[in-house]
Amino acid sequence: xxxxxxRIVEVRGTDGAPPYIVRFDDGHESLVFPGPDSVVxxxx
Numbered sequence: 001x002x003x004x005x006x007r008i009v010e011v012r013g014t015d016g017a018p019p020y021i022v023r024f025d026d027g028h029e030s031l032v033f034p035g036p037d038s039v040v041x042x043x044x
Contacts, residue, residue: 006022006024009022018034
């Protein structure tokens, strides 16, 4: 499966934990539970 990039627009878990609502670069939004190969980067 190819890599996907997106921005977390809503956190549904407690204390910043998943699940997240993610808006992907192609515009669609989805509820995401990141897997062990996921990378979450924090913006400054």
